[in-house]
Amino acid sequence: MNAINVIEPATGQVLETLEQTTEAELDLVIARAAKAQNQWSTESPQRRAQTLLALADAIERHCEELAHLEARNVGMPISDARGAVSGAATTFRYYSASPERLLGQTIPVDGGIDMTFREPIGVVGLITPWNYPLTIASWKIAPALAAGNAVVLKPSEMTPLTSLRLAELAAEVGLPDGLLNVVIGPGSSLGRKLVDHPSIGKIAFTGSTSVGKEIARRAADTVKRVTLELGGKSAALVFADADLDAAAEGLVGAVFGNSGQDCCARSRVFVQRSALDAFLTKVHDVVTSIAVGDPLLESTQMGPLISAGQVERVASFVDDASVFVRGSIPSGAGYWYPPTVLYPIQDDAPAAREEIFGPVVSILPFDSEDEAVARANNTVYGLAGSIWTSDAARSLRVARSMEAGALAVNSYTSVRVSTPFGGFKQSGIGRELGPDALDAYTEVKNVYFDTSIR
Incomplete structure (x- = not known):
């Protein structure tokens, strides 16, 4: 054998x-x-x-x-x-x-x-x-x-x-x-x-x-x-009236949880342009504070990738992209890759279009609701997504327009045992x-x- x-x-x-x-x-x-x-x-x-x-x-x-x-x-x-x-x-x-x-x-x-x-x-x-x-x-x-x-x-x-x-x-x-x-x-x-x-x-x-x-x-x-x-290439839409702190802090789980090795990862975050600078500042603080290290330590928030090959794959998407901020990783043995934010980046860039399956997120500014929905839907995938807004009517309107099977409003969660989970x-x-x-x-x-x- x-x-x-x-x-x-x-x-x-x-x-x-x-x-x-x-x-x-x-x-x-x-x-x-x-x-x-x-x-x-x-x-x-x-x-x-x-x-x-x-x-x-x-x-x-x-x-x-x-x-x-x-x-x-x-x-x-x-x-x-x-x-x-x-x-x-x-x-x-x-x-x-x-x-x-x-x-x-x-x-x-x-x-x-x-x-x-x-x-x-x-x-x-x-x-x-x-x-x-x-x-x-x-x-x-x-x-x-x-x-x-x-x-x-x-x-x-x-x-x-x-x-x-x-x-x-x-x-x-x-x-x-x-x-x-x-x-x-x-x-x-x-x-x-x-x-x-x-x-x-x-x-x-x-x-x-x-x-x-x-x-x-x-x-x-x-x-x-x-x-x-x-697979998935899920989008989060962050409107200017959203709780920006919650939307940024939630990225620890939404993008970097399980080192980004998650088909539901919100790896495309569309941010309304009037809130972009404030959101980027908050994201910078979140990413640089993520504790990456030994999975058996209680303080660890993000561990390694699954293999050396996965590290190479993730890096290949980032090599030619503009990095806004990245976190730190341990030195020595193990398959480590830092939490990474890409900005500025175009919608058609490989990192913003393909499933990376690693701790990498693209930040993409938008102006109007219709524009945000159209760009979020412009993908072959349709697994999950999030809508961040304090406008209840908008949240329902956008949710009905997004082509994804598991959506969350003011949350990044995708899974509950009593509700259906799957994609478009x-x-x-x-x-x-x-x-x-x-x-x-x-x-x-x-x-x-x-x-x-x-």
């Missing part, structure tokens, strides 16, 4: 060595999952709910363990990692109530009555990225299991450790053997095999738009259901979270009863 070295980004050293799953082993995993799913789908809704609730409790009990594992494997600051673990527990707790909410309809029709049922798809393949491994795994696993499916999860080979530990906790609380499976290997081989496999009924993928397009093409051969949460245009297909995700892991079965016979 080929071994995979899992690297700790803050040190550049090997954190753990894992064996890859072979394609032959994947076939066996999927067969075992299909057998487990047949049994799981016949369990009562109450039994499925109790098991998911027990897993939520187990995640909470192991919060520190999981948070340290995530911080070391991803480079995420420990305080953020604790939040990610807590969020995963909340997700499983939310969907623990879902098995009893899988309701159908009764529909009166000529000559009889019609009933609908929501049935599980079967075995689903989940492919998750390296930036928020436990968080995004929970978004997919919890509704999939709640709906009665079995899961084959392929996390990124760069950050698989919390996914593996989650599967162990699931077994400890009584999830049936074979129902939640974690396989390890690169997307170019193992992920492709998972997408192509005829016994996989659905693929849910989070990652780049380019890979999502390839998955959609390959899934079409077996008419697999797909949910694709893809090339930012994806389908929705994660909320009741929409539960529906996406089911098929609707229609049954007609002829009542005319006496």
